[in-house]
Amino acid sequence: MSKLKLFRGRFSRSVDDKGRLMLPTELRSVLESRSESSKIIFTTYDGCIVGFPLPDWEQLEEAFYQLKNPPLTVRNFRRLVIGGAEECNIDAQGRVRLSKTHLEYSGIESELIIVGQGQKLELWQPQKLEEVLKQDYDVASLLAESGVDFSF
Template identity: 55%
Template sequence: MYFRGRSHRSLDNKGRVMLPTAFRDILLSRSEGGNLVLTTYDRCVMGYPLPDWEEFEQKFHRLKNPSLKLRHFRRLVIGGAEEIVVDKQGRIRIPADHVAYGGLQKDIVIVGQGSKFEIWDKTRFEDLMTLNFDDVADELTESGIDFPI
């Protein structure tokens, strides 16, 4: 099961948002109690099922003598990681510093990205969707991915 699709949601004044039902089901199937980890990267908030996140952390901590750039990345991504519990209403609370990093206002978009999902401010996401993606097909082909359009 993968996170797919986009859902438009509203962030309440306590920083809570209702997850799409399909996303909640995936979390429940992939982690006990539906626990997840939220972190920051790429000017958005990213969500991972807890076991997937723990696997990523283990791999990252096996690195010997990481470069300064990787240490900074670790500070942003792993240092910003917080375990979150889905409440009985299917909501998650996005930490205030994550809200600030993502520039999240009231209107947000939750975007499935396969093994994870992203939470974007609606305006930032709309701006992202205006970018030109003409050269992506070549990059996919070079990576061995045939994208049938």
């Protein structure tokens, strides 16, 4: 049984004047392994652009639709994430076009950092990502409570 490939690592890239991003070969390979059509869905969350292979996105959407009578906070979150979702194709050169709305939300102008996050990837404005990564996280106990042993 083959194991699904996951997005991992960080990659510095730039967006051209038409809003196109050249995906690194490693990430295109993961996308192709997770989605027969190589389609990716981009949306916004946490101040960045988030990308999901189409099948993974469809599972996430289905989970949202299973919620009965969700509270206002969940409905608003759904408006941001599902309402902001855009399906993108990779062109022959390995590029995807990012929408102006997504670029404005994330603060990305030309330079960006792609961060692999397992089943998804994130596109960050470099200074925003730097601020996020500077934060002191004490997550060992939270991970342990969830059954993840992440001790060094």
